[in-house]
Amino acid sequence: MSGNSPILPPATIGILGGGQLGRMIALEARRMGYGIAVLDPTPGCPASHLADRQIQADFDDSQAVQELAAVSEILTFEFENVEPGVMEGLSCHPSLEPLYVTRNRWREKNMARGLGIPTAPFLAVGQPIELRQALATEEIRKRGGAILKTCEGGYDGKGQWRFNERAIQQACDTNFTDSQFLETLEPDLRALFQNLANGGTQTQAPEPFFVLEGMVPFSLEFSIVGTGFADSQFAAFAPVENEHRNGILHKSFSSAAISSEQARRAIEYAGRIAEHFGYVGTFAVEFFLADGEPVFNEMAPRPHNSGHLTLDASISSQFEQHVRAVCHLPPGSPDYMCEAVMINLIGEDHSVLAGVERALEIPGIRFHWYGKSESRAGRKMGHITALASTRQEASENADRAYDRLKWVRQ
Ligand code: AMP
Numbered sequence: 001m002s003g004n005s006p007i008l009p010p011a012t013i014g015i016l017g018g019g020q021l022g023r024m025i026a027l028e029a030r031r032m033g034y035g036i037a038v039l040d041p042t043p044g045c046p047a048s049h050l051a052d053r054q055i056q057a058d059f060d061d062s063q064a065v066q067e068l069a070a071v072s073e074i075l076t077f078e079f080e081n082v083e084p085g086v087m088e089g090l091s092c093h094p095s096l097e098p099l100y101v102t103r104n105r106w107r108e109k110n111m112a113r114g115l116g117i118p119t120a121p122f123l124a125v126g127q128p129i130e131l132r133q134a135l136a137t138e139e140i141r142k143r144g145g146a147i148l149k150t151c152e153g154g155y156d157g158k159g160q161w162r163f164n165e166r167a168i169q170q171a172c173d174t175n176f177t178d179s180q181f182l183e184t185l186e187p188d189l190r191a192l193f194q195n196l197a198n199g200g201t202q203t204q205a206p207e208p209f210f211v212l213e214g215m216v217p218f219s220l221e222f223s224i225v226g227t228g229f230a231d232s233q234f235a236a237f238a239p240v241e242n243e244h245r246n247g248i249l250h251k252s253f254s255s256a257a258i259s260s261e262q263a264r265r266a267i268e269y270a271g272r273i274a275e276h277f278g279y280v281g282t283f284a285v286e287f288f289l290a291d292g293e294p295v296f297n298e299m300a301p302r303p304h305n306s307g308h309l310t311l312d313a314s315i316s317s318q319f320e321q322h323v324r325a326v327c328h329l330p331p332g333s334p335d336y337m338c339e340a341v342m343i344n345l346i347g348e349d350h351s352v353l354a355g356v357e358r359a360l361e362i363p364g365i366r367f368h369w370y371g372k373s374e375s376r377a378g379r380k381m382g383h384i385t386a387l388a389s390t391r392q393e394a395s396e397n398a399d400r401a402y403d404r405l406k407w408v409r410q
Helices: 020-031 044-052 061-069 096-102 106-116 126-133 164-171 178-184 188-198 258-277 320-326 392-404
Strands: 012-016 035-039 053-055 074-077 120-124 146-149 160-163 210-213 220-228 235-236 240-245 248-253 283-289 293-300 339-346 350-355 365-370 380-388 407-409
Touching: 012 061, 012 106, 020 035, 020 044, 020 320, 035 061, 035 350, 096 258, 096 293, 096 407, 106 210, 106 258, 106 293, 106 392, 120 126, 126 146, 126 164, 126 178, 126 210, 146 380, 160 164, 164 178, 188 210, 188 293, 188 320, 220 258, 220 320, 235 258, 248 392, 283 320, 380 392, 380 407
Parallel strands: 012 035, 012 074, 035 053
Antiparallel strands: 120 210, 146 160, 146 210, 220 235, 220 240, 220 283, 240 248, 248 339, 283 293, 339 380, 350 407, 365 380
């Protein structure tokens, strides 16, 4: 593997993880003439359909990772939970440091804070008594609500518990004993605390198991998808506005309803992160807009669901930018050619998607399907992107097409 000299087609890119992100990286890399090798335990995983070869093994199988490296000019990954140990000594973009930091909310938020990027107030929590103390702090109380999140392993809203004003009052109420406080917690959280106390769940001391965040009174959520390059250049897409349903991204808009100054500031924050890590590859930073200010929520060290619309709407997509970066090629243009709105197609159990041919009657609809072997509730199965000349038209057409799609139980 070479230093920073360009890696040109038909060189092979090795991807850890063969889900939809790996598939879309492969799609763009294939178009550019690269070979693809993918490591994933699932036979026929989405990226394997575009790969020259799949190494079917678990992600923590270091021998299999070595095998992937041996057939690849450069390695990259599509998901956060790569075990750093298995990558030791291998050349990979992005590097392992952003992976290590962003897989843990405590480290991630401290990184943002350290770089002077605004975050929600956050406090470390390991035991119920610390939760009670954290809920009773001035900075959390004045938010009128809080969310407890596991530092690792949670995604799409999982591993989170919300506390409203009443719960905060109970935590502050000295007439309440600690065991009464414990009784107010949701059973799964109580069980997790119990398990922690019994030593059943390990943390990397001195890092906490949970982080308690004060509620951010946001008016909207948006993300910056950007790409760092080996020569320190940074290219970001214009902010994408995001709407969630049940904690999962539902709809993204290529033009976020934020001012150009707010956009500039958020892109500058993302650029700071890229510079901090010497980041090579595409990543996303999710922000809240609260009181007119971008507030850091979290970061994903990989292409991101909110950037899928760039496949159809931008001169270079987030996946092409990723391929260019990891192969030490110059940045492409992240400019949008039109307005775009994406809607995720989230699966249901034992179902097939009906109505595709009717959805495709709507002008400007682009249909993406990830080729997963079966649909399951909450699983990302595909997405549609509506292209149009205005945000409103793109949004309406995306909704119309989405309404024509139905999950039919088999
Ligand atoms: P996360 O997994 O941290 O992205 O959280 C999932 C969703 O919960 C976010 O997209 C927000 O809609 C909401 N959320 C998370 N943290 C906060 C917060 N501190 N204040 C308000 N809403 C939040």
